[in-house]
Amino acid sequence: xxxxxxxxxxxxxxxxxxxxxxxxxxxxxxxxxxxxxxxxxxxxxxxxxxxxxxxxxxxxxxxxxxxxxxxxxxxxxxxxxxxxxxxxxxxxxxxxxxxxxxxxxxxxxxxxxxxxxxxxxxxxxxxxxxxxxxxxxxxxxxxxxxxxxxxxxxxxxxxxxxxxxxxxxxxxxxxxxxxxxxxxxxxxxxxxxxxxxxxxxxxxxxxxxxxxxxxxxxxxxxxxxxxxxxxxxxxxxxxxxxxxxxxxxxxxxxxxxxxxxxxxxxxxxxxxxxxxxxxxxxxx
Numbered sequence: 001x002x003x004x005x006x007x008x009x010x011x012x013x014x015x016x017x018x019x020x021x022x023x024x025x026x027x028x029x030x031x032x033x034x035x036x037x038x039x040x041x042x043x044x045x046x047x048x049x050x051x052x053x054x055x056x057x058x059x060x061x062x063x064x065x066x067x068x069x070x071x072x073x074x075x076x077x078x079x080x081x082x083x084x085x086x087x088x089x090x091x092x093x094x095x096x097x098x099x100x101x102x103x104x105x106x107x108x109x110x111x112x113x114x115x116x117x118x119x120x121x122x123x124x125x126x127x128x129x130x131x132x133x134x135x136x137x138x139x140x141x142x143x144x145x146x147x148x149x150x151x152x153x154x155x156x157x158x159x160x161x162x163x164x165x166x167x168x169x170x171x172x173x174x175x176x177x178x179x180x181x182x183x184x185x186x187x188x189x190x191x192x193x194x195x196x197x198x199x200x201x202x203x204x205x206x207x208x209x210x211x212x213x214x215x216x217x218x219x220x221x222x223x224x225x226x227x228x229x230x231x232x233x234x235x236x237x238x239x240x241x242x243x244x245x246x247x248x249x250x251x252x253x254x255x256x257x258x259x260x261x262x263x264x265x266x267x268x269x270x271x272x273x274x275x276x277x278x279x280x281x282x283x284x
Contacts, residue, residue, distance in 0.1 A: 009047045016043025034280075037236065037273040041266075048266040055260050057096055058127055064097040065130045066162055069155035077148045082137075083108045100124050115142055133158055165256070172254050176264075179250045183268055187239055187275055194235050195283045236276050243268030 016039040023035030071092065075085035090105045100121055107117040115138040122131040133154050140150035244265045251261015 009050065012046035013043045016040060034277060037240065037277070040240070041270060041273065044266060044269075048262050051259055051262045055255075055257070060096050061125060061127050062129055062158070062162060064094045065125075065127075065133070066155065066158050068094050068097060068101065069133065069151065069158055073148065073151045073155050076151055082151070083114050086114075097125065114138065129158065129161060168256065169254055176250050176254050179246060179253075180268075183243065183246050184271075186242065187272060190235050190239055191275070191279050191283075194232060195279065198231055232280060236273070239272040239276060240269050243272045 019042060020036055020039035023039070068089070071089055072082070072085055075088065076082050080088070086101070087105045087108060090102050094101055103124070104117050104121045107120065108114060118134045118138040122134045125131070136154050137151065140154075247263070247265025247268045248258050248261040250264040252258050254260065
């Protein structure tokens with residue numbers, strides 16, 4: 001579950017860049033910032049969808065491994081050897097882990113040592129929490145002793161880790177809502193500055209220029225309009241960047257993983273772009 005750019009990601013990025021280039025060469029500058037926002041959203045959407053799916057699969061892997069560990073404990077405690085227990089469990093459905101468990105059982109049936117099979121299992125699953133648990137099981141199997149108790153301890157550890165993640169997510173949900181509310185307040189402040197405060201200040205400068213109190217650049221209506229457009233674009237870029245990093249922080253707080261914040265980043269960036277566009281249409 002790597003974070004490298006993949007083919008589908010490149011397609012989205014290419015479409016986004018083409019849209020931006022078309023807007024740059026063929027459209028007027030007033031609409032250019034809108035198409036930049038659309039291009040960025042299109043370019044990042046495939047990456048965000050992929051990362052969201054990867055996080056969902058990783059969560060499912062951990063849940064299914066917990067179920068697998070519990071069943072393995074029950075089987076071993078009845079007196080069945082761990083290798084035989086794994087082979088007997090191939091007829092059960094463990095979601096995304098089913099194919100990996102069947103592969104492990106096939107390796108054991110062919111005479112491959114359990115420890116080596118568990119290492120291949122951990123490499124194929126590519127999940128840190130599962131890999132740690134499998135390493136403990138492999139070491140326990142080599143060391144001997146009461147493998148049933150060791151497996152139960154591993155299952156309890158995995159269960160506790162899963163429970164702590166869920167409790168953390170539930171307890172932090174209020175902060176997530178607060179993060180979204182604070183960001184919306186930030187957008188409202190930016191819009192007020194863009195359409196109320198900045199035009200007021202520009203108008204004062206324009207009056208001063210007309211009365212002869214200095215005033216070179218703001219004396220021209222064309223310059224004022226150009227400056228207003230630059231300010232509008234700058235505010236759009238500001239809230240997009242703010243939305244991106246706010247989403248990453250929310251993901252880190254809620255799920256302990258920055259990658260989990262990518263979906264929040266996309267949501268906040270899309271919300272920023274939507275609100276800014278509507279505000280420019282209505283108030284601009």
